[in-house]
Amino acid sequence: MIKTIVFDFGDVFLTLDKSATGKHLKENGISELDVELVKINNAYEKGMVSSAEFIHCYTKRFNRLTTETFKTAWNSILIEFPEHRLKFLKKLKAEGNFKLILLSNTNELHINWVKENISVYEEFRSCFDQFYLSHEIHFRKPDASIFEFVLDQNGLKPDETLFVDDTLEHTLTAQKLGIRTWHLQAGQEEVTELFSKKSDLF
Incomplete structure (x- = not known):
């Protein structure tokens, strides 16, 4: 589970x-x-x-x-934060059935832009129990060490943890550690489809 x-x-x-x-x-x-x-x-x-x-x-x-x-x-890579994705996350947080963690490869310039231009950033951040940005924790995907760090810091069991990422290389590393994964196809799939796409895990 x-x-x-x-x-x-x-x-x-x-x-x-x-x-x-x-x-x-x-x-x-x-x-x-x-x-x-x-x-x-x-x-x-x-x-x-x-x-x-x-x-x-x-x-x-x-x-x-x-x-x-x-x-x-x-x-210029950074575009927008669609409202329906935040709505999905807020509902997930309110229901309280899962520990929610963010794990992102990013950097100070990108995060500063997001803070200045994405008005819902702080609201988004507050939905998570842990919020890990690569430039703050000094690890980056797809290195196994970043996943081991998250598992150790939070006392997680890999088979009870689902990792959602749009980059195949990242999900493959997580799988090798026993973490369940969803390689989300950006532009074809939406994070809001989580429970239908990965219904076998819930």
């Missing part, structure tokens, strides 16, 4: 356009990210690099980028 549900944030609750940042960077002459920049991005998601250092890595490397053009490009 599922006792805890662990939700991703982006493309589960917050709608993303995952191609937007790449398009914006391309407009500024950056066609693809090399291995070094991918490492920097991952380090930033783990909170190992400050926002100022992160921005400087890009503006120093690509002189067509200013701080503002980079921030606009970086945050």
